[in-house]
Amino acid sequence: MSDTPPPLLEVTGLTKRFGGLVAAKDIGFTIRGGEILGLIGPNGSGKSTVMRTIMGIERPNAGSIRLEGTNVAGWPTHRIARAGIGIVFQHSRPLNRQTVLENIKLALLPDSLLRLAVQPHVEEQARAIAEQVGLGAVLDRRPPTLPFADLRRLEMAKALARDPKVVLIDEPFAGLTQGETAIFSELIDQFRREGRAVLLVDHNVKSVARLVDRILAMYLGERVAEGSAEEVMRDATVRRVYLGGEIEIHARPELDAVPGEPLLDIRDVDVLYGKAQALQKVSLHVRAGEFVSVVGLNGAGKTTLFNAISGLVPYGGEIRWQGAALAGRSAASIARNGIVQCPETRELFGDLSVQENLDLGGQRLAHDQQARQREWLLELFPILRERAGQRARTLSGGEQQMLAIARALMMQPKLLILDEPTLGLAPVILEQLSNALTQLRETTDITVLLGEQNVTFALPHADRIYLLEHARIVWEGNAGRFAAEMGSGYL
């Protein structure tokens, strides 16, 4: 064992708190030169916090971060960078007025106020790095004219320019096509061959499985598993986190069996964010009275899909509602026509009371109708009755979510879109929310489109499921088949 090299990066007992929230708790791992570690976990698991803390962007509350034996925990970011840790951010903001070459040169400059002239070897070095990451043909272009994949390459080039011993990469493949993913895998593999230590941060095991030597899985700030990709995928805790425990299913297949045009019909919808493909040829339909779930990890494109339906982002393809195309309608007109979205971010009016938030939702209803609707909703979410006079900002996360749903229902939607209602909620709240949805399903004829990464929550309420992965629908079917077929594939 004596000939194994010492670890380049050794993290022990790393803890980071934001106020009362423990974002990372006692996290530890080592990465040797030429090794790739995958750090995975669902949204909010703390993996990005760990990465940002290593880079010094956040200061740890406890623990050590040793780079070749030197503890760099708590150092300012620029010193950590000079010491040999580089980071590839997910979102790049290059200098738009400078060329690609100049952007790379920037990363090669010394941190000095006195050396004003760019040294001659910098130019050559920058060109060599550009060749290495495949930017050789676009050296004199400016970033705004480049395709998305080239912007990601530029980020890689900048990190590489610092010749880091340790490279942190945030969601290496987000927004890339399959072909581009292969090229980037090759680039990352090259880091390994050059003897660098690499940390890949991603949502799921699958996308990084082929590349990594080991995986560390996190959930709610804690380490839940560590080992090879296969071991982590087989791990009971990981499976529970991603798939949940026992799944009850109450699908009503007969609802989709009725003939005629569905209530909502989405055909081949494409959405581009700048140069990143957020949705690719997505087709799905929802019939009257159905509960349909779109499951997918964070970043898969669920919110984008809902925003396209609500008329908040431009799209290609067709979205039909009650037999007529929605294209060209304003978001307000779509909402008045019965499609109401309850967004992931909740968007409550924090300084208004619970009652006022509900009344704002019911603005267009006649007075007695409004009172009746409100009464019904307070039956559905009894906790809101107790909180009626309280300001929305002071509610707990779960109560805020219930208020957001209740406010959306005040608008008497024909189709209710729920985007990630479970985000950041404790299990006991999930149960209350789940009961409310069950009641909605059994006592009303409302149609619901639910976006979730928590499959345990989504399945019991779903008649049908669509699985969204990297901007595409990769699977569709009823809830029962999903549990049987997709179990491991979802990880």
Place this chain on the structure above:
Amino acid sequence: MPKILRSPLPLVLLALVIIGGVAPIWLDAYYLGIFTVAYYFGVFAMSWDLLFGFAGEVNFGPTFLIGLGAYGAGLLNNAGWPLPLCIVGGAVIAVIGGVALAVPALRLRGPYFGLVTLVAVLLLLDFIVIFAAQTGGEIGMMVPDVLSVSTAVNYWYAFGFLVIAGAILFGLSRSALGLILQATGQDRVEAQALGFNVTKHKVAAFAISALFSGVAGAMLTFYQGTASVDQMVDLSIAVQIIIAVVFGGRRTILGGVLGSIFLVLFDELLRPIGQLNTFVVSGVALLVILFWPDGVLGYVLRPREER
């Protein structure tokens, strides 16, 4: 061959320097006086652009730095110091004051930095009024010495200083420091992750800005024979400097000179129409800012592919 030599810019600049340098031969004294003031204003604008255009920090208090230079030099002159030493002294005071302001202020994010610089101007104004016995208060402070009694010589002083300041500031903006400042202005975290001490570079930019503002303020004082609140410290002057930069083109350094000449010259030329002159000049500046947010020079210099 380096790209810069292939573009017509150096030739155009050289021609402008020659035309500007021989102006006293063919331009009458009235205009020489106007341009003299415009040139000092141009240095204010270029110094401000280094902070705003490159480091991305909106300094609402350029007149704080100018006022420190002007009043610092004036007080020293009244204490019997010779004129050249007074200018050096004014510059030193401006740099010390600027750094003393920047170090704590740069810890703040977003609009708070701008607000602190704004408050600094108000404090300086209060200070000048409270110590009216020494500073002359709102009336202004007379200084015993002047740069020169000759209009042409005064013009050359201003023009020479403009050219030197312009060359240095433009050079800095194109140097490694300019690139690093732009990176820190655009994405602080990423610049740090690339190993740059963001605070160090921003404080340096503030000190350089203060140095040129302070010298220009001191020289303007010795040109006019008085340091005055209305012309060097008042917030409306700060606003005019900002307009000059945005009008001429932010992130170009030289655009500020263009904007300053426009503001000062037309304000003067339109004087016959009375109070309306400021209104017309501001109106034109507003239209340029609305339709060419990159400013005149910014538009001219922009790469063709983005136009």
